[in-house]
Amino acid sequence: MKTDTVVEFDVALIERARRGDAKAFERLYRDHVGRVHGLCLRMTRNPDLAADCVQDAFIKAWKALPKFEARASFSTWLHRIAVNTVLEKRRGPANAEIAVEDPTVHEEPAMSFDSPVEEEELEAAIESLPQGARDALVLCGVYGYEHSEAASMLGIAVGTCKAQLHRARGLLKERLERGVR
Amino acid sequence: MNRRIKRIDELAQDIPPPRDLWQGISAAIEADKAAAAAPAQKQSGRRSFWMPAAGLAASVLLVALGVFIGQIIGNKRGPLDDGVAQTVPAPRNENTPELRHAKYTNQREELLREVNAKLATMPPADRAKVAASLETLSKSIKDIEAALGHDPANALLQELLVSSCQEEMRALTAVRDSGREEI
Numbered sequence: 001m002k003t004d005t006v007v008e009f010d011v012a013l014i015e016r017a018r019r020g021d022a023k024a025f026e027r028l029y030r031d032h033v034g035r036v037h038g039l040c041l042r043m044t045r046n047p048d049l050a051a052d053c054v055q056d057a058f059i060k061a062w063k064a065l066p067k068f069e070a071r072a073s074f075s076t077w078l079h080r081i082a083v084n085t086v087l088e089k090r091r092g093p094a095n096a097e098i099a100v101e102d103p104t105v106h107e108e109p110a111m112s113f114d115s116p117v118e119e120e121e122l123e124a125a126i127e128s129l130p131q132g133a134r135d136a137l138v139l140c141g142v143y144g145y146e147h148s149e150a151a152s153m154l155g156i157a158v159g160t161c162k163a164q165l166h167r168a169r170g171l172l173k174e175r176l177e178r179g180v181r
Numbered sequence: 182m183n184r185r186i187k188r189i190d191e192l193a194q195d196i197p198p199p200r201d202l203w204q205g206i207s208a209a210i211e212a213d214k215a216a217a218a219a220p221a222q223k224q225s226g227r228r229s230f231w232m233p234a235a236g237l238a239a240s241v242l243l244v245a246l247g248v249f250i251g252q253i254i255g256n257k258r259g260p261l262d263d264g265v266a267q268t269v270p271a272p273r274n275e276n277t278p279e280l281r282h283a284k285y286t287n288q289r290e291e292l293l294r295e296v297n298a299k300l301a302t303m304p305p306a307d308r309a310k311v312a313a314s315l316e317t318l319s320k321s322i323k324d325i326e327a328a329l330g331h332d333p334a335n336a337l338l339q340e341l342l343v344s345s346c347q348e349e350m351r352a353l354t355a356v357r358d359s360g361r362e363e364i
Contacts, residue, residue, distance in 0.1 A: 034195030116185035141189040
């Protein structure tokens with residue numbers, strides 16, 4: 001969680017960047033690029049494409065800065081732009097693989113495992129998930145977004161997002177068990 | 182190090198890119214700032230990219246339509262007059278004198294008169310297609326002229342305008358000459 005001081009510093013940088021200060025924007029880039037790249041890499045599963053998405057997302061962010069509302073989270077705003085960029089590059093909606101919409105699927109707590117798993121093994125299992133399920137898992141599970149936020153970023157219904165996350169958890173558990181044994 | 186974790190939210194959120202991506206971003210920002218600062222482009226920083234692109238698209242359309250008109254003329258049936266008046270667009274506002282000189286304007290107006298006369302003798306279906314295509318040609322040239330209005334020094338747009346006007350003249354000539362083959 002960012003401290004108030006850091007957030008205030010961000011606000012000052014954003015204000016300077018909005019006035020055309022590229023140095024301030026570079027500082028914002030350096031502070032946020034790791035998270036944006038992590039998100040793009042997990043969504044695209046392709047390092048080159050992820051790098052393209054990161055560049056495009058920051059360029060779009062620079063151009064859209066005048067529209068950014070100071071009361072919103074810059075990080076979330078940036079992630080929204082990044083997700084949108086990934087979806088554009090895929091040239092299709094995030095839920096193209098399956099059209100699941102089940103509002104009765106209940107909210108589940110953050111996913112935990114019975115026994116510790118190696119990070120690399122978990123990343124590989126996430127990478128192997130179908131696109132829609134992976135997107136929901138990355139946004140909600142790894143980056144901690146609420147279903148409503150993730151659904152809005154992905155352009156899908158909240159029920160679909162919940163169903164995709166539910167599906168992702170099942171597949172992930174199955175694949176991790178299969179991989180371990 | 183490959184650490185072991187018990188919760189998915191323990192995965193690292195930050196994954197730095199393998200190379201510094203700032204150079205590309207910085208270059209795009211500088212280009213954006215330069216475009217925004219250019220006097221002829223105050224209204225849109227993207228114009229320098231999109232206007233030539235629009236002009237290029239219009240030019241490609243012109244060539245495609247020229248071919249299309251040629252095909253219609255080539256496959257024409259005998260003359261048929263159903264009395265429906267269908268004309269090509271009126272001459273445009275010639276506002277780029279360095280490219281659209283008086284001789285060209287006069288030739289084009291004369292050609293348009295002959296083409297309008299020729300259209301009246303065409304079968305309705307062919308006439309509609311040719312008239313629509315010529316109108317699109319005319320609109321494409323207007324689009325390029327509009328783009329040049331925003332970026333008058335753009336060499337690519339100037340070249341596109343010249344070649345587009347030539348393409349339009351070829352299409353008009355093809356329509357006019359189709360009548361002569363019938364005689």
